[in-house]
Amino acid sequence: MLSPQSQELIFTNNVADAIDTWVKKAKPSKLYVIADSNTATLCLPVIAEKSASVANAHKIVVPAGEKHKNLETLAGIWTELCNSGASRSSAVINLGGGVVTDMGGFAAATFKRGIRFVNVPTTLLAAVDAAVGGKTGIDFNGFKNEIGAFCCADAVIISTLFFHTLPHSERLSGFAEMLKHSIIAGGDAYSRLIRNKNVDFAGDDFLELLKESVLVKKNIVDQDPTEKGLRKALNLGHTAGHAFESWALEQGKPVPHGYAVAWGLVVDLILSHLRHGFSSETLRGAASFIEENYGRISFDCSDYEALIDIMRHDKKNAGDGTISFTLLHSPGSLDVTATASPEEITAALDIFRDLFHI
Amino acid sequence: MLSPQSQELIFTNNVADAIDTWVKKAKPSKLYVIADSNTATLCLPVIAEKSASVANAHKIVVPAGEKHKNLETLAGIWTELCNSGASRSSAVINLGGGVVTDMGGFAAATFKRGIRFVNVPTTLLAAVDAAVGGKTGIDFNGFKNEIGAFCCADAVIISTLFFHTLPHSERLSGFAEMLKHSIIAGGDAYSRLIRNKNVDFAGDDFLELLKESVLVKKNIVDQDPTEKGLRKALNLGHTAGHAFESWALEQGKPVPHGYAVAWGLVVDLILSHLRHGFSSETLRGAASFIEENYGRISFDCSDYEALIDIMRHDKKNAGDGTISFTLLHSPGSLDVTATASPEEITAALDIFRDLFHI
Numbered sequence: 001m002l003s004p005q006s007q008e009l010i011f012t013n014n015v016a017d018a019i020d021t022w023v024k025k026a027k028p029s030k031l032y033v034i035a036d037s038n039t040a041t042l043c044l045p046v047i048a049e050k051s052a053s054v055a056n057a058h059k060i061v062v063p064a065g066e067k068h069k070n071l072e073t074l075a076g077i078w079t080e081l082c083n084s085g086a087s088r089s090s091a092v093i094n095l096g097g098g099v100v101t102d103m104g105g106f107a108a109a110t111f112k113r114g115i116r117f118v119n120v121p122t123t124l125l126a127a128v129d130a131a132v133g134g135k136t137g138i139d140f141n142g143f144k145n146e147i148g149a150f151c152c153a154d155a156v157i158i159s160t161l162f163f164h165t166l167p168h169s170e171r172l173s174g175f176a177e178m179l180k181h182s183i184i185a186g187g188d189a190y191s192r193l194i195r196n197k198n199v200d201f202a203g204d205d206f207l208e209l210l211k212e213s214v215l216v217k218k219n220i221v222d223q224d225p226t227e228k229g230l231r232k233a234l235n236l237g238h239t240a241g242h243a244f245e246s247w248a249l250e251q252g253k254p255v256p257h258g259y260a261v262a263w264g265l266v267v268d269l270i271l272s273h274l275r276h277g278f279s280s281e282t283l284r285g286a287a288s289f290i291e292e293n294y295g296r297i298s299f300d301c302s303d304y305e306a307l308i309d310i311m312r313h314d315k316k317n318a319g320d321g322t323i324s325f326t327l328l329h330s331p332g333s334l335d336v337t338a339t340a341s342p343e344e345i346t347a348a349l350d351i352f353r354d355l356f357h358i
Numbered sequence: 359m360l361s362p363q364s365q366e367l368i369f370t371n372n373v374a375d376a377i378d379t380w381v382k383k384a385k386p387s388k389l390y391v392i393a394d395s396n397t398a399t400l401c402l403p404v405i406a407e408k409s410a411s412v413a414n415a416h417k418i419v420v421p422a423g424e425k426h427k428n429l430e431t432l433a434g435i436w437t438e439l440c441n442s443g444a445s446r447s448s449a450v451i452n453l454g455g456g457v458v459t460d461m462g463g464f465a466a467a468t469f470k471r472g473i474r475f476v477n478v479p480t481t482l483l484a485a486v487d488a489a490v491g492g493k494t495g496i497d498f499n500g501f502k503n504e505i506g507a508f509c510c511a512d513a514v515i516i517s518t519l520f521f522h523t524l525p526h527s528e529r530l531s532g533f534a535e536m537l538k539h540s541i542i543a544g545g546d547a548y549s550r551l552i553r554n555k556n557v558d559f560a561g562d563d564f565l566e567l568l569k570e571s572v573l574v575k576k577n578i579v580d581q582d583p584t585e586k587g588l589r590k591a592l593n594l595g596h597t598a599g600h601a602f603e604s605w606a607l608e609q610g611k612p613v614p615h616g617y618a619v620a621w622g623l624v625v626d627l628i629l630s631h632l633r634h635g636f637s638s639e640t641l642r643g644a645a646s647f648i649e650e651n652y653g654r655i656s657f658d659c660s661d662y663e664a665l666i667d668i669m670r671h672d673k674k675n676a677g678d679g680t681i682s683f684t685l686l687h688s689p690g691s692l693d694v695t696a697t698a699s700p701e702e703i704t705a706a707l708d709i710f711r712d713l714f715h716i
Contacts, residue, residue: 029677075429082499087677110468112673113495113506114584137471141440148471149507226472315470319387319445 007152016050023053028091034104036064097123098130105136109151124174133221173258181216186332232336237265243310287355365510374408381411386449392462394422435465455481456488463494467509482532491579531616539574544690590694595623601668645713
């Protein structure tokens with residue numbers, strides 16, 4: 001199995017060249033491209049036009065959408081690899097958002113006990129999060145990413161090439177993870193990022209910002225590939241964020257993942273303020289930026305129990321009944337071993353509703 | 359992901375104590391035992407009587423037999439882990455032969471991206487081979503171990519405790535892998551092993567021989583966990599062996615895995631003789647020992663094409679159309695990068711039939 005350290009990150013808008021260069025070096029006996037029904041139409045032809053290896057690759061197209069990130073689709077990928085004669089020396093290129101890189105990565109990680117794969121994220125969210133760091137997997141039995149493996153792509157080719165095809169809400173969703181990385185990084189990363197919020201997402205300036213953000217993640221993953229400690233930093237915003245996301249889905253009013261993370265970030269900053277004296281000025285600034293860009297999620301105190309119950313079942317918990325959070329003393333200074341009681345979470349949700357004028 | 363080096367091997371006939379000691383140290387939030395319908399009846403009660411942790415563990419029982427080492431049974435294990443509230447801090451004990459350790463290991467390796475597991479092999483074949491070294495997986499789409507991962511058990515507890523429950527053919531099957539290890543090890547390992555062939559398989563003397571054999575494998579796996587090179591040594595006997603096994607199955611006359619490996623070992627020694635001048639005296643001695651103990655597999659030259667065709671589809675091949683073999687210059691001196699042409703294999707099968715008087 002590949003260790004995360006061996007993962008090569010390539011930042012370029014010349015994706016076709018980067019793929020051909022990798023293929024020339026890696027010499028797979030057979031090359032596969034896994035795409036979903038969207039990226040097969042919108043992205044694959046653009047690359048295939050300039051890349052001989054992609055043009056000649058065996059294509060596996062899966063249905064688009066999180067609901068297809070399941071065992072059935074995975075078994076379909078395995079079957080197609082198997083029936084088309086993929087060997088241990090074959091390689092896979094995952095071309096798509098997080099669903100494709102997560103599921104295609106897991107398919108490659110487990111086919112004949114692991115073949116090489118390259119991620120080519122086509123969404124901002126996948127570029128800044130899913131495609132990097134070796135978390136692969138599928139949803140199972142109603143739980144997100146319940147089945148999977150830590151297995152890094154051999155290479156991740158990160159571009160802004162397809163961001164113009166993304167709806168505004170998708171770009172904002174990815175931007176939320178960049179906000180998270182900037183707060184984890186500390187220094188002036190956060191203020192520089194929000195200052196540059198309006199640069200052209202498809203341009204080279206944004207590729208530079210993206211690179212800085214992805215390297216925050218890579219640096220952490222290299223030190224703790226399997227999330228024994230430090231990597232939990234990347235869960236900032238995700239305990240409450242995941243609860244908001246699941247709860248909204250249950251209510252029949254789904255919200256984009258990144259929006260939920262943005263709101264979850266505010267909950268974590270509130271808990272950080274209560275527990276570790278995190279600056280209330282920074283907290284208020286972030287809450288206001290997030291309200292302005294992501295809007296609000298509406299809930300009242302009768303929903304707290306349902307939200308806390310979802311947090312109780314989060315797989316990031318230790319299994320001893322406590323609810324785990326990633327908190328901060330200040331931007332850049334993390335507490336990855338925090339837990340919060342239902343009472344503390346209740347207090348934080350009260351403050352959250354105040355800040356968001358709900 | 360656990361690296362193979364972290365795998366602890368415990369050789370003892372006091373299995374209950376060894377499990378309790380591991381559990382006390384590892385402190386899983388919840389403990390599971392995966393057994394098959396045979397080991398749940400024959401082995402589990404024996405250990406549960408003396409081990410509080412096993413007695414109190416959540417049991418998952420799967421149907422016995424290689425034909426159940428499939429995606430359906432695996433999904434059943436995942437579902438039961440999920441529905442019973444297994445967390446990342448839970449742990450699994452795999453109690454059984456290779457089917458249970460392979461499939462239970464893969465279930466644990468992929469549940470929530472990996473929880474800890476301990477293998478307690480109950481057959482000689484599993485003790486000397488499957489349970490050690492991190493190859494986990496299931497059969498898929500008609501191919502053996504097509505889906506899986508390299509992921510080492512946290513600990514393997516190796517005993518001779520249940521070998522008295524094994525049919526003679528099962529013991530011989532495991533002994534074939536010990537023969538293989540002794541030839542790989544070189545020195546006097548092979549001659550000492552065949553001299554001790556008749557010791558009590560359930561006794562402490564045999565546990566010592568077993569330990570020596572398992573350490574040959576562990577030593578190799580530690581140096582090359584994911585089979586990039588040296589680990590291919592352990593494929594000795596397996597290219598032709600696997601072909602004999604699959605071919606016999608297709609003929610409706612299945613043979614035990616270890617028998618096929620024993621015969622495959624002879625094919626590899628013949629190719630080693632032809633290619634590298636491996637001693638014909640040692641080759642003849644091994645062939646005669648194997649004929650005496652494992653009998654013959656009957657085939658004639660009209661079957662060569664079918665056998666070679668199976669070898670062509672072996673997943674150990676490089677994917678460039680050649681057929682890979684592990685050969686020897688002499689016992690202890692390996693060539694793990696050999697390939698053989700259909701003509702050479704034909705010549706070897708002719709000599710094989712001579713040696714076995716077929």
